[in-house]
Amino acid sequence: MNSRNFYNLTRRGERKNIEFKENLNSNTHLFTERKQQLASQMKYRLERGHGEAIYFIGVDDDGLLVGLGKSTMDESLHVLGELAREINAKITDVEKQTAGRGEVAKVIISRQHNSKGDHLLIGVAGHVDHGKSTLVGTLTTGTLDTGSGSTRIFLDVQKHEIERGLSADLSFAVYGFKNGGPVRIKNPLNKRDKAFMVEKCDKLISFVDTVGHEPWLRTTIRGIVGQKLSHGLLVVAADQGPTHITREHLGIILAMELPVIVVMTKIDMVNEEQIKNIRQEIFDLLKLVGRIPYMVKTIEDADFLTENMNQHLVPVIKASPVTGEGLELLDQLFSGLKMPSHEEDSQKPFMMYIDKIYSVLGVGTVVSGTIRQGKVKKGEKLILGPSSSGDFLPVNVKTIEMHHYRKESAGVGEVVGISIAGVEMDEIRRGMIICHPDYNPRAVREFDADVAILVHPTTIKDGYECITHIETIAETSCFRPIDQEYLSAGDTGSIRMRFKYRPYAIREGQKLIFREGKSKGVGTVTRLVS
Ligand SMILES: Nc1nc2c(ncn2[C@@H]2O[C@H](COP(=O)(O)OP(=O)(O)OP(=O)(O)O)[C@@H](O)[C@H]2O)c(=O)[nH]1
Numbered sequence: 001m002n003s004r005n006f007y008n009l010t011r012r013g014e015r016k017n018i019e020f021k022e023n024l025n026s027n028t029h030l031f032t033e034r035k036q037q038l039a040s041q042m043k044y045r046l047e048r049g050h051g052e053a054i055y056f057i058g059v060d061d062d063g064l065l066v067g068l069g070k071s072t073m074d075e076s077l078h079v080l081g082e083l084a085r086e087i088n089a090k091i092t093d094v095e096k097q098t099a100g101r102g103e104v105a106k107v108i109i110s111r112q113h114n115s116k117g118d119h120l121l122i123g124v125a126g127h128v129d130h131g132k133s134t135l136v137g138t139l140t141t142g143t144l145d146t147g148s149g150s151t152r153i154f155l156d157v158q159k160h161e162i163e164r165g166l167s168a169d170l171s172f173a174v175y176g177f178k179n180g181g182p183v184r185i186k187n188p189l190n191k192r193d194k195a196f197m198v199e200k201c202d203k204l205i206s207f208v209d210t211v212g213h214e215p216w217l218r219t220t221i222r223g224i225v226g227q228k229l230s231h232g233l234l235v236v237a238a239d240q241g242p243t244h245i246t247r248e249h250l251g252i253i254l255a256m257e258l259p260v261i262v263v264m265t266k267i268d269m270v271n272e273e274q275i276k277n278i279r280q281e282i283f284d285l286l287k288l289v290g291r292i293p294y295m296v297k298t299i300e301d302a303d304f305l306t307e308n309m310n311q312h313l314v315p316v317i318k319a320s321p322v323t324g325e326g327l328e329l330l331d332q333l334f335s336g337l338k339m340p341s342h343e344e345d346s347q348k349p350f351m352m353y354i355d356k357i358y359s360v361l362g363v364g365t366v367v368s369g370t371i372r373q374g375k376v377k378k379g380e381k382l383i384l385g386p387s388s389s390g391d392f393l394p395v396n397v398k399t400i401e402m403h404h405y406r407k408e409s410a411g412v413g414e415v416v417g418i419s420i421a422g423v424e425m426d427e428i429r430r431g432m433i434i435c436h437p438d439y440n441p442r443a444v445r446e447f448d449a450d451v452a453i454l455v456h457p458t459t460i461k462d463g464y465e466c467i468t469h470i471e472t473i474a475e476t477s478c479f480r481p482i483d484q485e486y487l488s489a490g491d492t493g494s495i496r497m498r499f500k501y502r503p504y505a506i507r508e509g510q511k512l513i514f515r516e517g518k519s520k521g522v523g524t525v526t527r528l529v530s
């Protein structure tokens, strides 16, 4: 950014969330009374900016770029940081440029709403009508269900589809915790309520509610494979128990190597005997796939599990959104669940797989998805692709939103809508990526993978075609066993796969799921070929 841009921002004066400070120093500005004044001013700016304030240092009250020497600038930034700390905010970005007698800085202050950076993204799966949407609706709103579908309306996918808001919306519901206590949302379909949650809570739990109906498997897979989930929640109705779809969804969650939580819901509909039987079926199913089920009966159990949660241990909770039983245990579990560490990923160049593309009036083209790695900032120059010829096109980031909450920047694991300039909407499709040029994406048409066949009626030979899901990609692919002539159900082996119509940006180590009719398999990309 050149000084012309800073000038453009400051010449219109202080406004909304923008504040000018010529300079700040510890002696005068960190004294109790003055400090309090400045802190409340910052709080006000943060509120105006929905959690983000912009301070210009080295700029006088009239917006003149005065400029500061290095040591005065350092001191001012230090004081600003101390003020932010006072109100539970922090400096998240500093951009400097030469102007006036030295330097001018544009400083972004952000409220630390996620003090531990905790934002869990939980994929909810399970058989059709087993009570997924109801459970999520009740947990996030605190409204009990009538047993005839009164709370699932909060998760109505159709409404969200039509709404076409800025944020990602694969029926995402959110609730959170503040100081350990749950904060529920009045109406998850209300944008303002959602944004308020993001602002208020210090820990957020977002649910991706999927669909249990078999023809919708594509969407279910997209909900589980296409997001950077932290956990998978498998819902099993006590009046029916695990079905083949339950098993299949569990298989997908496991293939993604996610920690699993099982909720046995609708327990108000059955007697103790039945609960015991279904509990046993669930335990057997989990043990069969090498997991250790653990019945959560008390708050202490929940605490024990969150402390010791790993890939192997699976909490099982009995619940009923109709009577409210088990919901307190779920709250306790979610409030304690730790975020898988994104530390390493957050240092890498920005990358997100595009899940949805919108055109929003007055905003332009918006792409949404879950950030896989790195950080994205407003105004940044990124690339998007690959096109069918394998190119990546330059784009500019105009705005960033999370659950309808405007942000200056966003990081790993956050579900965001990014409005961009530079590419036409019809040039973008699901499965493409948007990334920093340093990510160095490669457009891949052919790759090798190690796979396991879960279900297949006959044998899979050269020329077999299936739909392959990797991240948000869902594409017809041709499949060829490498070392064997064919593969059948239960087999594992290496294969070469080719996207039939176009390349995608994929990497070694990514998980994949493929399907065709009733056949299903899972695997890992091992080598990029061409
Ligand atoms: N009695 C009782 N009814 C429940 C309970 N949970 C859900 N239901 C009812 O079961 C029906 C199905 O619930 P949904 O939440 O729509 O099920 P789903 O798993 O989201 O279904 P799909 O999205 O179609 O896969 C609704 O009529 C709910 O009111 C419960 O704990 N007890």
Ligand SMILES: [Mg+2]
Binding pocket: 132, 133, 134, 152, 155, 209, 210, 211, 212
């Ligand atoms: Mg549902």
